[in-house]
Amino acid sequence: MTMELISMAAEGAAAATGGVTGNLTMAIGGAGAALGVGMVGSKAVEAVGRNPGAFGNILTLGIIAMALAEGLGIIAYLGGF
Template sequence: MQLVATLPQVFSLLAEMSGNIHVGLAGTGAGIGVGLVGAKAAEAVGRNPGAQGQIMTIGIIFAALAEGLIFIAIFLGGN
């Protein structure tokens, strides 16, 4: 009888842990994505300094999109 009473608690704990892992992985992916966007934007400006404004604008937009994924993950995975 003890096992039956604790199964819902175990399932609840597993669901909460998987949600936390989900948010952590999304944060890691967003961090890597923003880092790559920044590195490639800096490389592009180094190759073509005249297009700095356009490159930085596009880089900031894509970095914001990558960061937006973490907010979606927090909304879906957070309690």
């Protein structure tokens, strides 16, 4: 009986650790994606302020860069499971 309880406790601890690690991975990935999108957005606004005539090109490149940053966040989210 004692050995069964010890093995059940060990399995529970391993499952709990896996969940914490997965949540931590998702949190770091989400924070990184948020920082990336924020930096791209701020630099795009700064670039348009310096050169308003290049608005279309800057918008296109900004959207692509934001999509790539969000894609990394989604990969981190899916990797946490």
